[in-house]
Amino acid sequence: MNMIKAINIHKKFNNLEVLKGISLQVNQGEVIAIIGPSGSGKSTFLRCLNRLETIDQGTLEIQGDILADSGPDGQVRYATEAEARRICRRMGMVFQQFNLFPHFTVLENLIEAPLTVKGVKREEFVPQAEELLHKVGLAEKRDVYPSRLSGGQKQRVAIARALAMNPDIMLFDEPTSALDPELTGEVLKTMRKLAEEHMTMIVVTHEMAFAREVANRVIFMDNGEIVEQGDPETVFGSPSQSRTKAFLQRVI
Numbered sequence: 619m620n621m622i623k624a625i626n627i628h629k630k631f632n633n634l635e636v637l638k639g640i641s642l643q644v645n646q647g648e649v650i651a652i653i654g655p656s657g658s659g660k661s662t663f664l665r666c667l668n669r670l671e672t673i674d675q676g677t678l679e680i681q682g683d684i685l686a687d688s689g690p691d692g693q694v695r696y697a698t699e700a701e702a703r704r705i706c707r708r709m710g711m712v713f714q715q716f717n718l719f720p721h722f723t724v725l726e727n728l729i730e731a732p733l734t735v736k737g738v739k740r741e742e743f744v745p746q747a748e749e750l751l752h753k754v755g756l757a758e759k760r761d762v763y764p765s766r767l768s769g770g771q772k773q774r775v776a777i778a779r780a781l782a783m784n785p786d787i788m789l790f791d792e793p794t795s796a797l798d799p800e801l802t803g804e805v806l807k808t809m810r811k812l813a814e815e816h817m818t819m820i821v822v823t824h825e826m827a828f829a830r831e832v833a834n835r836v837i838f839m840d841n842g843e844i845v846e847q848g849d850p851e852t853v854f855g856s857p858s859q860s861r862t863k864a865f866l867q868r869v870i
Contacts, residue, residue, distance in 0.1 A: 619646045621681055621787055621818045622667065626688075628675035629662055636662050637673075638842040644787075647816035651829035651850075654839035655865060660822040661791050663839070667820070668706045668789060672696070680705050681786065707735070710780030711789040714796050716772040718764040724751065724775050725760045728782045735783070743782075750778040754808050770801030774808050788812065790821040826870055830854050838862045 622644040629637040636659045644650055652660045665671040667678065669685065673694055678685040685705050686696045696702055718727050728747040732738045751757045754774040764772055773793055780788060790809065794802040806828050813819060813832050823829055829836050829850060836853040838846045838861075846859045854870075857863050 619681075620644070620679070621646050621648075622820070623677070623679040624663075624667070625677040625679075626675065627663065627666060627673050627678070629659075629666060629671060629673055636842050637666070640676075640839075640842075640844055642837065642844065644818060644820060646818055648818055648835065649813045649833045650820045650835050650837060651833035652820065652822045652837045652839060653824070653826065653829055653865075654845075658839045659842040660839050664711075664789050664791050664820060664822055668709045668711055669696070669702060670711075680708060707783060708785055709787045709789055710783055710785035711791065712773070712776050712780050712793045714792045716764070716769075716776045716796075718772055718775060718779070720764050723761050723763055724756065724767070727764070727775060728779050731779070732782055747778075747782060750781055751775075753781075753811070754778045755804070768801055769797045770804040773797065773801075773805045777805070777808055777812075787818045787820070790819065790823070792822050792824065794823070794825055824869070826854070826866075838865065840865070 620643055624640060624642045627637050627640040640663055654660055662671060666673050673686055675688050675694060677687045683705050684697060685702060686694050688694050697705060722730065725747055728750060729740060729743050732743050733740060748760065751760055754777055756771060756774055759767065759771060794805050797805065806825060810832055833850055835847060836850050837844055838853060840861050846853060846857055846862045854866065857866060
């Protein structure tokens with residue numbers, strides 16, 4: 619089943635074209651790693667998928683529902699506000715920065731969105747939130763405030779918070795780039811566990827080992843385009859494009 623279908627996505631910031639016709643299909647349970655140099659459009663593409671950025675041209679389809687589509691006149695039309703919120707709720711997103719509420723405990727950070735967005739009752743959701751904290755290895759931090767957590771712990775709370783909305787798809791925008799190498803492993807371990815559970819994931823990452831070991835497919839982006847894609851062994855072991863080879867020689 620196609621979880622995400624992006625067709626000919628274009629995006630400009632003023633006169634700078636940052637996405638130049640990106641097309642990508644993601645199947646259920648697939649883990650996609652997007653790699654490439656800074657400024658290649660990776661994060662912008664991810665943000666377009668859940669409407670944090672709007673597209674200028676193309677079609678975005680999430681689990682068969684049209685989020686945005688270019689009409690015959692070339693104008694992009696988005697789903698109604700209510701429909702767009704419903705579609706985007708199927709995707710959880712984890713950012714470079716943790717964006718936790720500092721005045722909420724870890725548990726309160728997890729339950730805030732389900733309570734306010736879905737209207738679930740606190741007493742009904744707390745056991746599920748506690749289970750998520752156990753899943754990311756932070757059950758003992760339930761009543762701690764974010765200021766008392768390490769960067770790796772904060773990012774794992776952010777992952778648990780995204781999972782609290784029970785998404786079908788998880789989007790990760792360089793989730794370890796703000797972390798020390800020592801703390802990166804904690805977060806990648808959590809993401810590996812999600813991959814083993816067949817969560818559909820798109821991961822923008824600089825962690826080449828993670829991309830090689832965990833992803834089903836690796837996408838190399840440069841200058842707003844998908845230059846190369848394939849299974850990890852092919853992309854890392856014998857890339858066909860000179861831009862891919864040059865990038866990998868610099869980062870590996």
